[in-house]
Amino acid sequence: MPHSFSDSIVACSSPPGTGAISIVRVSGKNLTLIVKKLGVKKIDDKTSIVEQLQIKKDLNEKCVLTFFKSPNSFTGEDVLEINCHGNPLIVEMIIEKLIKLGCRRAEPGEFSMRSFLNNKISFLEAEAIDDLINATNQDQLLAASKSLSGKFEEKINEAIEDLKKLRIYVESNIDFSDEQISDDFTGFKKDLSTFIDNFKTFVLDTNSSKYLIEGVKVGITGPPNVGKSTLMNILSKEKASIVSEVHGTTRDIILRSCKIRDYEFSLYDTAGIRDQSVDPIEREGIEMAKSLLDTCDVIIEVVDPTNEDFFVNYKNPVIRVRNKSDLCNTSSKNRIDASFNNKKGISEIKDALFKALNLPLRISNISFSARSRHAELMNLCLNELESAAALSHENSLELIAENLRRASDFIGEIKSPYSSDELLGEIFSNFCIGK
């Protein structure tokens, strides 16, 4: 069912559950009638009043009401905020009362969507607001608030401007070749490579910021009985997975999160990979494990001395580890040597994780919050730039132009991702209700 914009929407916009105060937010084209029906005689723009609201037959609740007249509100419509005692029952009663008065329940992200559609916030701001709401630690909070104040958008705009200059050189060289406006191809190549260097730093920052906001997804894989679950338990400091000497102990995917240095990691322990398993349940587990690995940011592949030639190619970065070094006296050539039972190799694995993800060890000056959506588009943009740089001869100028055009489309999409309706709905529906 498509959204409608003519009706008024309501939702609780403070965290669910019990607290000191809860906030119910209403937004609509014109709330005059609803306010009147609530029994409020007069409320001015941007003022708060205290009012006894009758929310059930014999129940009055003392609330603080704040009114924002359109267009000077978060959504650009009339907005009414009702602060009440932080009891979920009271909140629900107020919402039901408002529904009776003609409001409907807001869908997730609908307030932000209206705000965006009324040009009150940009798309990037909408995302930053969402990040701010969902922040669970100080670093995330700081990053999101910087993004909200426009830091990320500024950097994107800068890159767009720089890219435009490069494109102007190329395009005018094609369309005005006779007028000799600019024909310094070597100079252009130099400018391009400087831009790429700067852009790479930006991509790295975006990546680490993305991991800060969204966490890192780690898959642990390898043959059966090599110590995968043991590693999982050590990293998550929990007894999450069953450890035993039986091959094929783990079958389902086990998820635990943990904090390594400043970042949140989601660890996935999976079934050991072997080809000749006859057990259908184990085989199902193996299939699940394989498809999970494609979605991980990084993979830890564990083997032990009995199966050192186990080797799989992965789409994503991988850290290869050999466990149980206590059982043999040779050292491994291309794998991290570890003995989980003796806590040996753990800090090397942690270091390798950060290296594989290009993450700074500590969050020092993250200056914005970012998402996978941003990081993906920026990586696509970088690929195009690098293809352009690889074309070394002027006779491929039209191909360089094409790479740069696509690069600028990708980066532009970060700011305006509304090429299709599904995408728009999808992005906003990931937001919280009431926001």
Place this chain on the structure above:
Amino acid sequence: MNKFDVIIIGGGHAGVEAAYACARMGKQSCLVTNSKKDIGKMSCNPAIGGIGKSHLVREIDAMGGLMGIAADHGGIHFRVLNASKGAAVRATRSQSDRLLYASKVKSIIDSEYLLTLIEGEVTEIKISNNEAQGIRLLNGAEIDSKKVILTAGTFLNGKLFTGEEKEEGGRIGDKPSIKLADFLLSLDLKSGRLKTGTPPRIRSSSVNWKITKEQPGDNPRPTMSFITTNDVHPKQMSCFITRTNKETHEIIMKGIERSPIFSGKIEGLGPRYCPSIEDKIHRFADKESHQIFIEPEGLTSEEIYPNGISTSMPKDIQQKMVRSIAGFENAEITKFGYAVEYDFFDPRELKHTLETKKIENLFFAGQINGTTGYEEAAAQGLVAGINASLAIDEGSPWIPKRDESYIGVLVDDLVTLGTKEPYRMFTSRAEYRLLLREDNADQRLTPLAKKFGLICKERWTKFNKKMDEIGKEQERLKNYKVSLKQLNEMNSNSKAKSKSHITALDALKRPEVSYQKLCEALKIKPVRDEVAIDVVTNKKYSGYIERQKKEIKKVKKNENALIPEKINFNDIEGLSNESKQKLSVVKPRTLAHAQRIPGLTPAAISLLLVHIKKREYTKNDAL
């Protein structure tokens, strides 16, 4: 009272192309011109083609149009621009003898028996119930028709400026058709003002040629048309190159207040891309010199056209400025340069068929829509002619697509973006540039032209032969294997290291492998250029082409998302008044079309989308 299928007003480049298309599509057509002498007249620099423009010429030609053929019969100088770059941006440019060009156009027009040529001044278009029904002439005569194509737009309400001097009227020497202009302005169509300029003309016998640099035409000589050969070309002439210098720039800077542009006399917006010399010197102040192409105006002409110094400075300054330039020390100016300001109609009030949205059966093509250039005009004439004819047959219209032709880019840009300066084609306007090459215009359009009945048997046979040869050459190259050693021999710094043997066809994908070298290495006879270029370019571009095709598919989804014709943009909830207005002017047909409207925010597009979905939703609900 006569009754025609189509009346075409104006015998310029748009008019003749429109009339010729209608006649080929079997329509009783009538071309009305002020003077038969004006048919196919090149009123400015007699050049056809050039970057972006040559693509249009090839496309018009691929659809059986006359511009390319006339340019071959009139061409006295041919050159391929961007020759050192890839095939997609290579562009043929020709310099014509204007008399030869016009006489070829005239003879093609005369040979169409369905086409009637009438001399007379049109004063009015007969309109009833918002439908065009014919025209009225100065002598009171009326001619009726099912469709009217208006192409007589050269300098409507033109004002000429030379320094402080101002003169009403179109091109120097032309009489402006004031009656028609007044009539058009009474039609309640949105109009705007534009500006363009010309350089002074110089007597060729007064030029000191010795100190200029000669630029001969290309050898081998390219043709503009797919079906001509270069033995139809008349005698060839060279162009010459000279440059402005410090002194020239000083003369101009000293007198710049006396230029009508700087003194604010001209309101119209001039083109940014071929600015007057005073503009160039003002804007690129750090450039010490600008190049000037000295172009012949014809085999028998006494004048040359100094391309690059268009100006509207006062005559005394023009004189001094010209004489400061190497080779022009004793130059005799035959006509002074001038700027002209004129009216045009907002092309956003046209459909993609070039029919006006307000008045049915009335089509606009050419400069009247805000474009500059013969090629741009001709392309529009073709589109209007074809669509007028299709509409008479009640066939579905031809809406040229952006991924199919520069003609499609031109039309879509005009009706979607409108224009603030004289619109000129560039390759950078085409987002699918790699697909739209000069050399494959026939592949993109000739089959379609065949369907419309626009082309002769000769062209169709020739086209099929070429396609056949392309297929054969691809097969042949697939069957040859090239070794790593051979590849390395072709280029000393080649880094070929993959498989030891690849097919000769795949070898072409490497940037360092040229077709010539490949044939030499394999000791095989190369095929003719026209065939080789297609085989080679398709291979060299293959990765890029695949990606562009994917992109097209993606866009197509929104291109197929039709906006209901009866939609009222003012009904869209939440939309700002500015966006409502923009949408109401352009009346986009599809979502993709709406997305191309400049200044329409993504948020506005989202609201439009939601609105359409909701309409569909309620409609389905009602069922």
